[in-house]
Amino acid sequence: MKTLNALIGATALAALSLFSASAGAAGYPERQITMVVPFAAGGPTDTVARLVAESMSKDLGQQIVVENVGGAGGTLGAGRVAKAQADGYTILLHHIGMATSATLYRKLAYDTLKDFDYVGLVTDVPMTIVARKDMEATDLKGLVDYAKANKDKVTVANAGIGAASHLCGMLFMSSIQTPLVTVPYKGTGPAMTDLLGGQVDIMCDQTTNTTKQIQGGTIKAYAVTSAERLDVLKDLPTVKEAGMPDMSVGIWHGVYVPKGTPKEATEKLTKSLKVALKDQNVAARFAELGTKPSSDSDATPEALKAKLEGEIARWKPVIQAAGQYAD
Structure with missing residues (x-):
């Protein structure tokens, strides 16, 4: 009987947790969001991130604060997001290094393809x-x-x-x-x-x-x-x-969230990213920098996932031939 009661209690607790997460995601975002940029402030990726974050903040009604977590070729910042709570309040904007690090670094604190969910592509510089x-x-x-x-x-x-x-x-x-x-x-x-x-x-x-x-x-x-x-x-x-x-190569950028982030939150981020990429100010600033926003069809989880997988395969032989690995 005690075992049955314990099982019922555990099931009820799990259901309550699932309901709470779903309810929280429905009201998302209810507070500030942190966008991790895994490179130093003032660099090319940071410039892209701040333009997009500013526009997305206006659309979501909550501020997206850019936090620069540089070091180890972007892997420190990516690792932080991989281990963050999967609630949509910590997101990652990373460039092509998200793909190349899978081969470039012999030891990563995360699995590139298993520890993230996808929001969409931002631009291809x-x-x-x-x-x-x-x-x-x-x-x-x-x-x-x-x-x-x-x-x-x-x-x-x-x-x-x-x-x-x-x-x-x-x-x-x-x-x-x-x-x-x-x-x-x-x-x-x-x-x-x-x-x-x-x-x-x-x-x-x-x-x-x-x-x-x-x-x-x-x-x-x-x-x-x-x-x-x-x-x-x-x-x-x-x-x-x-x-x-x-x-012929471009340095593409994408937005990621920790694996297991509620679908409702990811969908809102994708929708907001698309709004930001249609922002005339964002498009104008991108043009000044020699690039342009991703299309609606590319600013999707499916497009980013396919891009990441394809780029890992493309860069692996280049990195192996160069022999320039990092620990």
Whole structure:
């Protein structure tokens, strides 16, 4: 009898918990939401996150506060969200590193495909291949020839292992089949500062970080990795036009929540993301940075899940060939 009573009690408690979670999700959001950005403030991903968070806050009627949890190529911030309470009040905005970290890091505190649910894709930012202002090469073919002829001394800067610039740098070396001297920094800012000062030779980074410098003539640009030329950089050829179609790549961003987040909460976040991506201010600011908001069909859990799975498969051989792993 005691066993039966205990079983009934446990069942009732479980049902009550399920009802409470469902009721809470129905009124979601009832308080402030934290959007974790796994990189330093002021960087390209942080810029995207703050624009989207501001617009989503207006739509949801609750503030979304961006919290920068940098370190370990974005894995510290992602790990924090993976272990957060699955209630919709802690969300993650991450870029392509969400996919590459699955191979890049030998030990992760989370399972990339099992510990998250999906909200939707945000944007796909093109990359630019740039160099110090006084680089001898005048076009991409010349840059490749120069890099191959001086492979032991040509330096390729990046913002740290797992950063977009690191990934693009690996792809560049893979495309030209030549290993170069990689120089990692603790963030995009220091890497760009040394490129501007001529202390390093080459960098491949997002338009959100390079457009102003290219327009100002403080660095030399060779190509953009998008399929078409950008309105803000009309004179810059695409990698395909410049003879390197294998370098076609974008740094896509997506929003995630911890696994098990109530469906009602995830659906509200997806709906709000779509509203934000149609915000004229967001679209205008994205355009200034050389990118554009994701479409309605891409700003969905299904599209983000498919993108993540496909990108893990795409980048695995590139990372393995480069042999640049992190513990």
